[in-house]
Amino acid sequence: MTAGGPARPWGDGTRSVRAGEAAPVPGAPLRPSPVFAAPFHLGDRPPGADGADGYARTGQPTLRAFEAAVGELDGGRCLSFATGMAAITAVLLACAGAGDRVVLPSDGYYTTRLLARDELARLGLRVDLVPTPEVEAVAARGDLGGARLVVLETPSNPQLDVCDIAAVARATRAAGALLAVDNTTASPLGQRPLALGAQVTVGSDTKALTGHSDLLLGHVSTTDEEVLARLRSWRDHTGSTPGPFEAWLGHRSLSTFDLRLARQAANAAAVAELLAAHPAVSGLRWPWRPGDPSHAVASRQMLRPGGVLSAELPDAAAVGRMLGAARLWTAATSFGGVHSTVDRRAQWGGDDVPPGFVRFSCGIEDTDDLVDDLRAALDRV
Numbered sequence: 001m002t003a004g005g006p007a008r009p010w011g012d013g014t015r016s017v018r019a020g021e022a023a024p025v026p027g028a029p030l031r032p033s034p035v036f037a038a039p040f041h042l043g044d045r046p047p048g049a050d051g052a053d054g055y056a057r058t059g060q061p062t063l064r065a066f067e068a069a070v071g072e073l074d075g076g077r078c079l080s081f082a083t084g085m086a087a088i089t090a091v092l093l094a095c096a097g098a099g100d101r102v103v104l105p106s107d108g109y110y111t112t113r114l115l116a117r118d119e120l121a122r123l124g125l126r127v128d129l130v131p132t133p134e135v136e137a138v139a140a141r142g143d144l145g146g147a148r149l150v151v152l153e154t155p156s157n158p159q160l161d162v163c164d165i166a167a168v169a170r171a172t173r174a175a176g177a178l179l180a181v182d183n184t185t186a187s188p189l190g191q192r193p194l195a196l197g198a199q200v201t202v203g204s205d206t207k208a209l210t211g212h213s214d215l216l217l218g219h220v221s222t223t224d225e226e227v228l229a230r231l232r233s234w235r236d237h238t239g240s241t242p243g244p245f246e247a248w249l250g251h252r253s254l255s256t257f258d259l260r261l262a263r264q265a266a267n268a269a270a271v272a273e274l275l276a277a278h279p280a281v282s283g284l285r286w287p288w289r290p291g292d293p294s295h296a297v298a299s300r301q302m303l304r305p306g307g308v309l310s311a312e313l314p315d316a317a318a319v320g321r322m323l324g325a326a327r328l329w330t331a332a333t334s335f336g337g338v339h340s341t342v343d344r345r346a347q348w349g350g351d352d353v354p355p356g357f358v359r360f361s362c363g364i365e366d367t368d369d370l371v372d373d374l375r376a377a378l379d380r381v
């Protein structure tokens with residue numbers, strides 16, 4: 001069954017629950033049950049014949065059910081990976097090799113940059129780092145020519161800059177390069193890079209897609225059959241397949257994706273107003289707020305707001321005082337979970353941000369409780 005009746009496409013609430021569902025079979029469980037098997041019984045046909053499973057590293061039913069759902073949300077064919085980094089590594093190394101030029105964001109996820117510096121360079125890939133706010137101009141100048149693969153991260157994490165995916169997609173296609181978008185911050189409900197012209201969308205499902213802070217998962221979706229085949233053999237050969245328990249929990253979490261995202265975004269809108277007006281806070285970024293440098297592109301290209309904001313407090317001690325006084329805002333990294341969290345990025349090193357720069361991830365607690373708690377905590381700064 002595919003999302004969308006004959007009359008009009010289904011909304012995000014329906015898609016979160018029903019995407020990828022198989023046609024009902026009387027007597028079968030309403031929800032797919034987890035299948036915990038490494039090897040499967042073999043018959044007298046070659047393993048894989050008639051779609052039969054042989055060994056779970058290659059594929060298994062629980063994973064396929066989850067992948068069918070996520071792929072439908074993305075509008076492509078999906079493969080799940082053990083983590084977001086496993087998914088990004090698969091895209092980079094299945095699509096590019098020694099001697100190939102690869103363009104990556106200079107302001108994107110820190111571990112992706114470490115992967116480029118410590119592994120890709122060693123393997124002979126030629127990595128160019130371009131800031132997200134500049135990549136569209138670089139593409140327009142024709143400077144992506146000669147690249148094998150261009151990776152965007154929009155909105156970028158943690159600074160939430162947005163670039164125009166469709167504009168870069170036109171340039172990469174003209175240059176014969178593949179375009180992949182790290183869609184983690186937006187999530188598959190917030191943005192559909194494949195519909196905007198990218199061949200690959202990749203993301204960490206550790207974040208909002210599963211959203212309960214108890215899983216590591218990632219995925220890649222693509223509209224390109226050749227890329228899909230290469231990713232599939234990469235995953236099989238390197239063993240970055242997730243286990244069935246993770247896939248089952250991920251699929252279970254997906255049902256509430258729309259509800260969680262809606263509450264997180266409503267909370268973020270209220271928190272943005274508080275942060276914008278508070279004297280201890282500067283440099284607020286939330287792409288959905290009018291006046292934000294990313295607002296025009298974000299509202300054109302994205303489908304709905306998310307729950308992540310960034311802003312700056314005077315220094316590290318100020319962030320410490322805020323966190324010491326808050327009851328509902330917990331210090332933790334990652335984002336997109338049901339708990340509201342604050343991450344002072346400079347404590348990790350790597351991001352080019354001031355010591356008081358923080359990423360706020362709004363959870364699904366009540367808006368008034370979160371705003372009151374944060375206001376009281378900021379007043380102590």
Ligand SMILES: *Cc1c(COP(=O)(O)O)cnc(C)c1O
Pocket residue numbers: 083084085086088109153157182184185203204205206207216217218
């Ligand atoms: C978290 C994150 C990743 C890495 O995902 P893991 O599941 O932690 O491996 C990659 N890209 C972005 C933008 C992220 O936020």
